[in-house]
Amino acid sequence: MNERDTENSRLLSSTQNLEVEEDGEEEGDDNEKVSKCCIYPLISIIICLVIIAICMGAVIVFWRMDSAPQAICKTDHNKTRDVCKTAECITLSSTLLNWQNTNIDPCEDFYEYSCGRYQEHTLNDGIRANEKDTIVMKLIRQFVLKNQSTTSNSENALMLLYEKCSLRYRMENRHQETEVIQREVFENIRKIGSWPIADKNWNSSHFNLNNMLSNMASIHMLPFGLFETRVIELYPMNTTAKQLVIRPTKLKFSIPQEELVRAIRDLLSVNGITSIMKKVKEDVAESFALDKEIGNIHIDPQPKPATLSELQKAVPDIDFERIIKSYLNPKTGNWSSLRTKIFSARFELFFGKNNNLSSIIARTKPRILANYLFLKYIEYAYFFFFDNTKVFSDDDFCTEVVTTSLPRASLRVFVRNHFKKENMAVASEIVEVVKTAYVEIINNSTWLHNSTRESAIEKVVKMKKVIGYTEEYERTGALDEMFETLQLSRSDSFFVLMTKVNRFKIEQLMDFVSSDSLLNPIEPLVMANAFYFPTKNLLNVLVPFLDKPLFDFKYPRYVAMAGVGRVLAHEIGHAFDINGRQTDEIGRTRDWWTREDTEEYDRRSECFAEQFTNFKDPSFKGKQNGTEVLAEIIADALGMEASWIAFKKINLTEEQGLIQFEDHDFGKLYFQVAALDFCAPSRIEERYSDQLSHPTNKFRINGAFSNSRAFADTYKCPVGSKMNPVQRCDMF
Template sequence: MSAKDKLANPLIALVVFLVLTIIALLATIIIMKLNEKPVEPPRVAPIAQKLVAPEKKSRPEPVTNPVTMTRPEPVTQASKPRNVCETPGCVTLADQLLNFQDPSVDPCQDFYKAACGKYSEHEVANRRLQKKDIIIQRMIKNFLLKNETSESKSENVMRQVYRTCEGLKNEEIFNANMKTAFRELFKDIQKIGSWPAADKNWDETKLNLNEMLLNIVKLGSSNFGLFQIRPTEVPFLEVAPDMARSPKVSANFQQIIFDILEKNGLQPDENVIADDVEDYITLEETLSQYAYDYNAEKVQFSKLQAQVPSLKLEKIIEEMMNPNRKKLLVTKVKPRMVAHKHSLFFDEKMNLEKLLKSTPKRTLANYLIFYYMDHAMNGLSVHDNVIKKRNCEKLVIEYLPKASLRVFVRNHFEKGNLKIVDEMAEETKKSFIEMLQESTWLGADSKKNAILKLEKMGKMIGYPKEFEKKGALDKMFETLKLLPKDTLYGILKKIGRFHMEQGIEFVALETPMDPVLPVLMTNAFYTDRNHLSFLVGYMDDPLFDATYPKYVNIALTGNILAHETSHGFDTAGIKRDENGEVRSWMKPEDLKEYGKKTQCLVDQYNEYDDPVFGKNLNGTTTLNEMVADMIGVTVAWKVFEKLDSSKEQKVIGFENENIDKLYFRAAALDFCSLPPTTSLVEELTRVHPTGNFRVNGIFSNMPQFATAFNCPEGSPMNPKTRCSIF
């Protein structure tokens, strides 16, 4: 069929017409697409992109005429600026407040669950402060891993400790270390004195008690088990019972004794060693009955020496000093040697002097050496399962706290935070005084004494200013001389001696900080010498941020400052005056009322229905922490009340929440935690109440909370009966 014939066919002609029409339509669509300009969506702030779902917009109608299509001009509208904190710190804060809360829970029924109910879904650290400690450890680890040379003596010491610790995780190095460390320890034991367990011909004439004590000091330890010599916070130098005694010896202790003796060519008698270790444990258990008494009466040092004539205490103390500075230090330290009437020294029936006289000399000699060995296990590093799991950066921070602090502050810390927190501490003190003055039951004389104690309270915010001086820390480290071949045992032994000498310098007021104070922990504490310490970990994000709204920092840092300050007025604090001396400054009638108010907290905790432990808790054990909590939240609220809330920014996601509610939500963050895994027996030994009570129990005592959340009277967070202190 010809083309003409095909076109003459009506069916074929229709098909051709349809094909041409489709082609024309497709061409038109292609031309339209080529001429169409995309309409840019409005930009959304990065923070809003992260936390707020973008508004859904309808798509524009397609333009049908490609020739006449024009791009519409954007329409701009003046918008009121958001009064919301959108700094990186506030984004993190908002993230925690939003993620930790359980919106399904009524805050008036269970505020802890409302604020912290989903904490465990987002965190693996038990609490935020533990998480900060982990972060700090990682920062120190990153620094230690850098293959950099340094002119800083303290930094080089840190790196050597870390490398030596990590090296032990290598099996070959570990095995070589065991042989070397056992020989090294045995040599040190021989320096201490004659060891009955290693000498088959040992007799009592070979015991020279004071000589053994002096030799232990030379090895870097002033804790002998029988007693210890330690700097106090003020500082003074105190002879006291062992403050951290544990009658439990290290695992496989008896086997380690065998290994030490055998690796040094001796053949120990199994039965004799077993008897010696049993005698050691028995004496440890006896000494553990003489606990450190924080309320012991202060006595002259000469009276203590008279109680233990068998010990040459002053000579032992002189041995603790840097030999090159002994002449100067003796005159400065002697007036600062203190003693307290601890039962270990002054008990009439049995005391240290009577123990020294009645205990067999073999047991005493073994005891001093066993105690030294038992406390050298960390450096000896003979348990491979422990070594492989060891956190070496944590070990560095533990043994070299000031050097680690220097690294953290120089590389990661915003020093401007020191001034802000110092000002907050002063405002806390001012509001505390106002609270005392407004007290309706505290008598005039007691108020006067309480205010004096506050005014005299010392403080350390972060670290002493002296450490800002260039080279100040490295100058201290000049006396610590490590060798490349030193084992971890040898390194930690030298650091122990270094700390001892620096401790004496601290007592002599030649250096401003106790060398073993764990200054890089996320911690704050009050000591019975009427002194407050607030460490840098608590002054860093996310626990503190200079860009947070003021009420958030008061709810977080302000509450901690107030809590620690309040320990000066707990049941132990009211027994000490403005100088930290044991003296009851509260009048008898006021003490009686104070007792009633603290008993209210005891009863409240005893009756508290904890979601994990039920009504089985002991308010007597946790009383001082509850008192500090209760006074602390009252003082912090007084600071908060002075703010002009109209000038305060809101938190992302809580734009419609009033500031009072946000304050309490922020305050709860520091108590959010993972569900407890401890047994009831263990919980009953703890001095801190449960985190659940520290939110629900303490906040329910504040009428301000009930007002903020409009809680019905009689609801759990607005009870008819409340506890208060001042």
């Protein structure tokens, strides 16, 4: 029986009792009794229904109140702000919420306010860009481990090299693989020429210096000990954008003498040569003495330029053209173009009056010269047959080998499988917006003279950029066509593969020098970073830096400007740091500043240096020297100002908010997002007390942001607070 039936039953019972009590009344009252008996139950039923309806309504109201959001954020038009709900935006919101410590006053310590709980939510031992590096490496490793069948030349090379590397450094293979490599090294030695140490019948009349050097070049050697060839994208000789420069080698023997003696004896023993072991130590000592003699000749950091012809006259014993031709691929190499880009300089080793390379060659015995060159090759090969599995047993080691050896193939794997190409287009637009902001900063400078101002603006306008990679790689199959000259075989050992890969890289490097390409084929490409090259006036932004969580083309524009935009603005700021300001719009070293402007620049730079020197960072135990990291401090300051100017030009009424930050001021979000790039673990260990290459992460937020008036205004920091000091540093 339900409540309504119970209630009706009670009403019926009470009516029946009433009839019994009134039974003796007059007959005329019977109609009244009947009327009352009919009305009372009806009234009771109506009352019950009303009460039930009221209760149900109350339950619904309270249920809706309980399930509704605690705070509904509205715009000035009483309309809920739209929020970004992409996976990347949700991750960003989570990062902001998890890392921040709202118990800290942002006007006193914005680093702790933004990053105070960073260590509670990550195992990463660095900033989030370091974590992205780790992720990219794991993705590439995952790809090569799948070892899927493919028709791609570059992918096949990547997978085969990883497989052979893993076999080489597997614990059970180490002894056998070491001996295989030692035999292969010896085969290459025979290709170079006759080695006095290994040939008891060696005759100096058979020694030909240029034959040996050319054969070493064919194997892929760039540093020969006597000299080295290096690709320099500078302007030290003329206005050629890329040059192959012949210069004294800076690399001396890095392996201790006794260790090299042991390595040579092992090498000879494995190859069945034991009869001349006694002389090895003496021969090695003579090579070290020659290395020291060459190294003692001063290397001028800014020598006057010299043409290849002038160098050839100064050092007639070495046929430089023949040696460099050996670098080229016989089918694809362009000697006529490369020849115009080979230069040297009037280094003392080449052009010195008394003690120079020609005189050293003339007075050095052929046996010593021959051994010296062979030892240079053995030193290179030593890395491969050096048996230290403890050092190289890490699973990630071979991933690093393949990404370093084949950077473009590694990049292709990441781009094709994990990257949104739309990110590059948006990032390219951000660069142009930031460059416009820099022009505004320079134009608004109160102290630059017109000539300096015009040169600075010209440098910004003519700055080149590589966003991700260059156009020649966009065409389908373009990279695989370049890899057609790399002929690898499954029967090749790890060492043979690396010899072929390094030879391939040298050929590609020569093609790069000969061409107009801006993407150096041997530079690392799979790291989350961006660079500014003052000697090229070039901004280079690598693909992993343009990927989640650092960047996504669907991010609200203010988020993109605060994150990637601020970093790109920082890199562009290096064009005007203490080093970058010494080069012009095409990268030439040239003083385009007036004397008065140079003095003012130095005065303002000193403010930044003193600021960092006096900054107390409890996580760093070493001595903070602002002069040593001044270039980075200036780039931080300029980058912050430029990206803020660009941010202020965004139409924020059209921008989406972030979850849990719907009613957050966009200006505050800008600074908090910008701070994320410097969140890092607190380091108080001795191993982090070495000389700094960059300011501490805490300073890169608190120091740089405290110099921003925009920050103080946005957070309404009182004058005299740590983030709104009375005295600030600024550049322009």
